[in-house]
């Protein structure tokens with residue numbers, strides 16, 4: 001894993017897509033917003049897929065140089 005994910009909480013609409021598809025990596029916080037479970041077991045390809053599937057585009061992916069990936 002070289003990429004990393006950031007969740008823009010202000011943009012999360014609590015759809016639950018990321019939590020349902022990857023329950024080992026995402027959870028809802030006390031405000032019902034998605035948050036990352038530390039040391040999430042995700043591949044780079046999975047991160048891009050998750051970002052694409054987020055209906056509110058709240059999930060951002062960055063490469064090893066901290067450059068945002070165009071998902």
Ligand code: SF4
Pocket residue numbers: 007011012013014015016017018019033034053054055056057058059
């Ligand atoms: S898929 Fe996006 S909008 Fe849905 S819970 Fe996850 S971060 Fe929030």
